Amino acid sequence: MRRGERCRPWTASEERRLAEIAGTMPRREVARALRRSNEAVRQKASRMGVSLRHWEPRCSETCPACGMARTELRASGTCRPCELRALVARAESETAEAMERLGPADRAVYASTETRLQSAPDPRPAPPRTEGMTPYRAARARDAYREALERWEVRTLTRLLKARRRRLERMIKKISNQ
Numbered sequence: 310m311r312r313g314e315r316c317r318p319w320t321a322s323e324e325r326r327l328a329e330i331a332g333t334m335p336r337r338e339v340a341r342a343l344r345r346s347n348e349a350v351r352q353k354a355s356r357m358g359v360s361l362r363h364w365e366p367r368c369s370e371t372c373p374a375c376g377m378a379r380t381e382l383r384a385s386g387t388c389r390p391c392e393l394r395a396l397v398a399r400a401e402s403e404t405a406e407a408m409e410r411l412g413p414a415d416r417a418v419y420a421s422t423e424t425r426l427q428s429a430p431d432p433r434p435a436p437p438r439t440e441g442m443t444p445y446r447a448a449r450a451r452d453a454y455r456e457a458l459e460r461w462e463v464r465t466l467t468r469l470l471k472a473r474r475r476r477l478e479r480m481i482k483k484i485s486n487q
């Protein structure tokens with residue numbers, strides 16, 4: 310509260326709003342949302358026993374292609390998993406073209422080895438159960454989950470891309486020996 314400013318009593322709905330948003334955003338944004346000074350909000354939160362502690366997320370970038378919260382966007386403007394997905398798609402379309410150029414017997418062999426090449430993926434991280442958590446802990450848990458998911462996607466897609474490229478190389482070799 311600025312000096313000379315009259316103490317404006319808190320309404321019940323303002324108190325509810327404070328309890329709702331405390332910890333979900335930086336303090337200054339909580340104060341702005343309530344049109345109160347930082348100090349007034351700090352004192353009120355303390356009296357209500359509400360924590361204003363805010364988790365600054367590591368996954369703070371939103372990928373424009375997949376809409377996921379990511380730790381970083383690449384020079385291409387998208388996240389790493391989106392880049393990898395595009396590379397996998399390219400390898401797959403090149404594989405389809407190579408398939409056309411194979412003889413019928415080889416084509417049958419490569420078609421049947423398709424499933425075998427997909428190695429078992431790591432288990433996908435599960436979203437956290439945040440019921441009953443403080444907003445701070447819930448935000449931290451959600452952020453950790455997003456980061457784990459990003460790492461898992463990168464790992465899984467990298468493995469898939471390598472398998473696709475190896476297969477494509479073998480097919481190209483076969484074609485050149487035909």
Ligand SMILES: [Zn+2]
Pocket residue numbers: 372373374375376377387388389390391
């Ligand atoms: Zn993306």
